[in-house]
Amino acid sequence: MRLYKLFLQQCIRSKEVWISLVLITVLGIIGIIIGNKHLERQQDAIAEVKTYQEQHFDRQVSLHNDDLGLLLYYANFAYINNLNPLAVLSIGQSDVHPTVKRITIKTFEAQKYDTDLVNPMNLQSGNLDLSFVIIYLFPLLVIVLTFNVVSEETETGTWRLVAIQSKSKLRFIISKLLVRMMLLYVVLIFLFFIAKLVLNSSLDIHFFWMFGLSVLYIFFWFTISFFVISFKKPSGFNALLLLSVWLVLIILLPAGINAYVTSKYPIPEALSTAIAQRDGYHVKWDTDKRATIEKFYQHYPQFKKYGYPTVGFNWLWYYAMQQMGDDDSKKQRDAFNEKIKLREHTSSQIASVIPNMHLQLTFNQLAGTSMSQQMEYLNATNAFHEKLRLFFYPKIFESQHADTINWNQFIPEYYKTKTTLEPIKGIAPLILASIIMIIISIPMTKRL
Template sequence: MYLLAFKIFLRNKATYWSIALLLVTGIASIHIGKKFVEKQTHMIEKTAQIQKDHIKKHVGFFNKEMGLLMYYLRFSVVNQPPMLSAIAIGQRDINPAVTGVTIRNLNEQIYDTDLNNPSSLLLGNLDLNFVFIYLFPLIIIVFCYNIVSEEREKGIWGLTKIQSKSVMQVIWMQFSIRMLVIYGVAILLIAFAAIYLPLPVNKPLVASIILLFAYLLFWFAIAFLIVSFGKTSNYNTITLLTVWITLNIIGPAFLNLWVTNKYNMPEALETVIHQREGYHEKWDIEKQVTMNKFYAHYPQFKAYVLPKKEFSWLWYYAMQQMGDDDAQQSADQMLQKTIKREQFTQRASLFMPSLYAQLQLNEFAQSDLNNHLHYLQSVKKYHEKLRLDFYPLIFGEKPVNSINWNAFEMKRFTETSSIGLTQTVLPLLLYTFLFGILGLFFMKKTLFKL
C-alpha cells in the first residue's frame, strides 16, 4: 500500500514541477555561490601581489623620507571566505573582503566598501540558504495542503477509512511520503554542493545540515497542525501561505523597522565629522597643544621633541592621531549600538524560526555581521601595530632602505567559530514538538467527525 501511494504521489504533475523547481534553483544557487567565493578568493590572491608591487614602487619613488613614504604605503587585511559561505553568502556581498589601510587616521579608512551596483545589492544573491529557507517551505505547503481534505472533497474519505486499519496510520503514511521526497531532494542538493564546490567535511558543515533538516521538519509540523483542523484544501492553502508570509516577510520586515528605530545611529555621521574636524582644525591651532595630546596618548614617544621648523612628520602624524582620538567616542558608540542591534535580532529570531535558521546558517558559514565586526577589530589592531612599528622610524628619521620591506605581507584574518549544536537546533525542535503535539490533539478530535 505504501509503494502504491508513493507512485500515485509521484505521478502528480505538481510533484514533478515542484521537484524540478527545487533542483534547478538549488543547483543554480550553488553555482552562483561558487562563483561568488571564487571572485573573492581571486581578488584576495591579486591583493597579495598588488601589495608587494605597491610597496616596491613607492619605496623606489619616496626613498628620502620615511614620513613621506608612510603617507602613501597601504597594507591590506583580508577576510578569507570559507567555502561554506558559497551556500550562505549572508553579508559578504555587502561587506568588503579586503581592507587596505595606511598609518594615517583609521576612521576614514576602515568603513570603506567595495563599489557595487545598489540595485544588485537590493535584490541580493541567490544562494542555497535562500532555497532552503524560502522555497522548500513553499513546496512543503504544495505537497501537504490537501492531505485528507482532497479525499474528503472527492468523496472517497469514507472508503479510505473502511479499507485501512488505522486512519492515523494513513495520514502518517501520506506525510512520510512527502517527507521522503523533500529530504531526498535536500540530500541530493547538499551532496551536489559538497562535490561541486567542494565542501570540507567539518563541524560547521555537519551543523548546517542538521539545522536545515530540523528546519524542514519544523515546516512539516506546521503543515500537520493545519491539516489536523480538518478544514478544506482552500482553507489549508490560505492558512499555510499566511504563516509563510508572516514568518518570512512580515515578521523580519517589522523586526528590521523596530531595530532601526530602537537603535538609530546618528553616531555614524558624527564619527565622520569628528574625525575630519579633529584632524583639519589642528592646522590652525598651536602645535604644542596637539603634541601634548599626542604624548598623553603615547607617552613612550615623549623622547621625540617637536622640531622648530615649520613642518615636521612628528607633528603631522600627531594631527592624524588626534583625528582618530576625537572621533573615538562616536566610533565606540556606533560599534556598541551595532552589537546591540545584532544581539536583539538574535533574541527576536527565536520567535521567527525562518530568520533564526538563516542567521545560524550565516554564522556557521562565517558570513554574518559578527564575523565582519571581528574582522574590523582585527583591522584596527593591525593598524595600531603598524603605527607603533613605524612611528619610531618616522620620528627618528630612519633611512628608508634600512627596512626589510619584503617582510610586510598581506595579513589574513581567520576566525574559528564555536558551535553548540544542541543549543542551536533546540529552538527548532521545541517548535516542531509543540506543533506536532497540538496536531495530534486536534487530529484525534477531528478524526471522529470526519
C-alpha cells in the same frame, strides 16, 4: 511498506509535483553556483593583492626613498578576512563587506568602512545562495505537497473508503506526509551533495550541522502543514492559510523585527563618528602645533623623546593630527559598536522563537559571515593598523630612508574567522517549535 510505495506513486505521478521538485533542485544548484562564484571573486581579489602589494612597495620606495613619511602616506597594507568555504552556502555579510582591507597608517576611522564599488541595484537584490533556497523556498514546496493531503480524499469522495479500510485514519495521513517529507529530504541530500562537490574540501562538523538544521527546519514546516490540514477544510482554504503563515513568518515578522530593533537602537553615532573623526583631524590645521603634539604624546608617551617640532611642516605633527582623528572619535565609535552589539543580541534573542530567522542567523554563524564576526574582523583590523603605526612611527620621526626597511616582511596578513558551535542553542528552537506545533495539533486529530 506496500502502502508507502502506493503513496509515493500517487504523489510523483502529478506533473505539478515533478515541476516543483525539479524547480527547487535547479534553484538550489543555481544558489550553490552563485555562492561559489562569489567566493571565487573574493579569492581572485586576494591573489591579486598578493602580487600588487609587492610591486606597490617597490614602486613607492623608488619614488620616495628619502621621505618615509610621504611614502607611508600612500603605502597600503592588506589585511584579509579569509572566508570560510561554507560562505558558498550562506553568503551573509560578505555580500556587502569586502574581505580585503587595504589600509594606510593614517586615521583608521576614515578607512574602516571603505567598501568595494558595487552596483547598488545588485546590493539591493542580493545574491541567491543555498540558505535562501532552504529558508524561503523549501517551505513553499512543503505547502505545495501537503495542502491537499486530506482535502483531496474528501473532494474526490474516497475519504469514507479510507475511513472504512484503514485501521487508523491518523496513521494514514501521517504516512502520506512522511512520503512527501522523504521526497524533500532526497532533494535536500542531493543539493548538499552538489555543495560538497563544489566546495571541494573535506567535510567538517559545520557542514553537517547546516544539513541537520535544514532537516529540522523542513520537519517544522511539515508540522505546520499537519496542523492546518487537520481542520479538514477545503484545499483552497488550506493553501491560503499555509501561504499566509509563510508570508507572516518569512516576510512580515523579519521586516517588523528589523524595524523594531532599528528604532529601539538607533545609531546616530554612525554620522557623529565620521564628523568627530573629520573634525579631530582637519581642525588641527588651525590648532597650535604644540597642543596637537602634546595630545599625541598623551596617547603615545614613549615618543616624547622626539620633542615638539613646531616650525614649518613636519611628519610628527602631521601623523599626530591623523592620530587625533581616531582619538577624538573614540567615544562615538565605542557607542556605535555597542549599539551594533545590542542589535545583534536582540535579534538573536527574538530569532530564537522564530525558526526561519534562527536558521538564517545560525547558518551565517557557521559560515563565518554573521554581523558579529564582521565586527570582530574590523576590530582585528584596528589592531593590525595599530601594529603598523607602532612599527613605522619611530622610523618616520627619525627621518630614516625607506631602503633601510625590509619591505619583504610586509606580506598580506590573514584573519581567521572564529566560529563557535553551540549544538543545543542551534537545534533547540527548531525542535521546540516543532514539538509545540505537534502538541497544538493533537486535539485537532479528533477531526480526522
